[in-house]
Amino acid sequence: MDSLSLPLLWVVLAALASTILISATHLTKNADIIAFKTGLGRSFVGVVLLATATSLPELATGVSSVLSIGGSGGADLAAGDAFGSNIFNLLIIGLLDLMWRRGPILSSLGSAPALVGVLSIVVISLGGLGILIHGNLNLAPSWPVSPVSVVLIVVFIAALFAVFKEEQDSDSYEEHNIYASASLTRATLVYLTSALIVVVAAYFLAHTGDNLADKMGWEKSFMGTQFLALSTSLPELAASVAAIRIMAPELAITNLLGSNLFNMGFVLFMDDAAYIDGPLWSVVSPVHSITAVIAILMTTVVLVPVISKARVSLGRIVTLECVVLLGLYVVSSVLVFSISSSAH
Secondary structure (H helix, E strand, C coil), X not given: CCCCCHHHHHXXXXXXXXHHHHHHHHHHHHHHHHHHHXXXXXXXXXXXXXXXXXXHHHHHHHHHHHHHHCHHHHHHHHHHHHHHHHHHHXXXXXXXXXXXXXXXXXXXXXXXXXXXXXXXXXXXXXXXXXXHHHHHXXXXXXXXXXXHHHHHHHHHHHHHHHHHHHHHHHCXXXXXXXXXXXXXXXXXXXXXXXXXXXXHHHHHHHHHXXXXXXXXXXXXXXXXXXXXXXXXXXXXXXXXXXXXXXXXXXXHHXXXXXXXXXXXXXXXXXXXXXXXXXXHXXXXXXXXXXXXHHHHHHXXXXXXXXXXXXXXXXXXXXXXXXXXXXXXXXXXXXXXXXXXXXHC
């Protein structure tokens, strides 16, 4: 793939992204069937099954970047993909707000998505602090995994348990007869097959993205945070739009917020474990801590109407939170590109 010309690299990237996009549409419906058949509830399934599957590109891209590309470049690409995907996932929530025509989408959600949002703020904060801590301290250089990564995976596991308890206590899942004749076995097989296709496509996406970054002269932190993160977040976009089409907004929002939980708690832990030259956190660009701060602000914007049930509209269609989310995404893009370019 290193010998491909620039136009061919773009073609390959588009083909891989399309493959991920199509596979993700099958994930949503079958995850919803699994939620109905098992009684686990849409929020828990959105966080565990759907968010895990749609975040597999970030996992595959991050680990393959660390192992195949190596060094600080691979580590920076992996971290940028995880942090940048958080930003793009939150932007998708703003876009879903524009698509939803049955009233305020965020203020109509239950308590489980709010809990997922709060927990995602916790892990994003820990991730941002991890970069600052390792940037200023020589913390546990001989450890196979940074203490920050250990804390992240523990918080991630605790978050899954908390969401499960919240979903069971609220008993908010509404049964739909449309899935009464659906097969749980078939839904599980389709779910697993789609997830596998996504992982394979994402593995090659990492190499394509790195080659594009070199040929275009882009800094790895910008490439990971913006361009590659957008590509690997396509499953979240496709899955969330599909959830909206089947009238499951809670599944859509918990998928996106849950993906951020997965990116920070599990993906970065695995990236750090795969990086053998010391703590991954000590070599990634400090610009990702800025991305973390903006992700926290964007998550807060999402949580305000979810918790308060308030809606501030700027018209018949556009809400204030949609405008703010879009604005913060633009600010993040400009800052990352400017800082990365000046550092380069």
